[in-house]
Structure formats: structure tokens, C-alpha cells
Amino acid sequence: DVKVTQSSRYLVKRTGEKVFLECVQDMDHENMFWYRQDPGLGLRLIYFSYDVKMKEKGDIPEGYSVSREKKERFSLILESASTNQTSMYLCASIAARDRKQRTFGSGTRLTVV
């Protein structure tokens, strides 16, 4: 069964810490995405990547960076975590030519204290 795996389901970090959220897919998908989900705001796109070492800013990239060194792994980095980055983070992937086979991970709920 194809899947997108996010390394942590729940994470608690302190303000100022550097935080890594990992996402791995086993479907050989070119496109990968990071969203954050907040009540009343839906999902907002942070960054996406359309191939290895390629990245594009989404709608809310401030305070985040990403890394895509291998096709199957897309990492979201919070350089210096802040309390307003407390949220649910969702990773997704899709094959470049396939507009239906988008798969989401189960999410990482990050709390910054």
C-alpha cells in the first residue's frame, strides 16, 4: 500500500529550538508539499518541491525552510521555533503528471512552548 509517512505524530519543542519535520513517500512522486492546518484557516501551503533539490515558496514560507536531498524525503525546518508555529503540519506528495494520486501523511501536531 502506497503511503506518505511523517516521522512524528506529536512533538513538543521549546521556543528558539531548531525543529526538523520529516516526510517520506514510497511512491516515487516528484512533487511534495508541506502545509500547516489551523482552525478556521484550513490548510495553507508553506513550501513545495517539484524535484530533488528544487523548492518553491508557498503562501506562508516565513520562519520555515525545506530540504529535498533525495526524491523520497522532504524535510520542513523551523530555524528558530516560535509559539505561533504551534500547529498541525501535513505533508503530501503527487506524481508530476497525475492530478488525482495525491496522498497525505497523517500529520504532525507540533506544540512550541
Place this chain on the structure above:
Amino acid sequence: GDSVTQMEGPVTLSEEAFLTINCTYTATGYPSLFWYVQYPGEGLQLLLKATKADDKGSNKGFEATYRKETTSFHLEKGSVQVSDSAVYFCAPLSGGYNKLIFGAGTRLAVHP
């Protein structure tokens, strides 16, 4: 830029009631349109989709028709069940790189 507006929730219904969740969008050209569902404690799952005008997507008793003239993609179900309780997201596909734009989500609560 492209955007989507969804009906605000929560929507509370009794079992077997009729459901409509409204969705309208603004986008360049004719995007593919999707509805995703998120059950409690889970990630998002694709519920249904439509790729061109007048297409009807359907799955699990849910339906939505791509209305180009009103730029809408309203979700309907004739008879909801308790197990349909979830958050529903409307999402047009925007431009290149398969970039989905999500609505704010509509929480549905179905009571026995």
C-alpha cells in the same frame, strides 16, 4: 491570486438528513476541483474530483458537479450517517506543479 470560499461550519445534522456544503472558487482557466475529507485524528483523504465543466464527481454517496458558469463545486449527500462526521475541504488545483488551494474546511457533525 487563486482562492476558494467554503461554507462556514460547523454543520450539525441528524442522521439521514440531506447535506450541502457550498464551495466557490476563483482561478485562472479551468482548474480541476477536489473535495477532501479529514476524519478525526487522521490525515486528508481524497473524497471525489471533477476535471472539467459539468463533470460530476461521486464517492461514498457524496456528489459534486463542476459548475463553470458559477465557479462552484458544492458537495451534496442525500442521507448522511454518523460516520460522515469529519472536516471537508474544497480544493481547486492551481496552475502548475499540482498546487492545491484549500478552503478553510467545513466541520460536519451528524447525530443519531
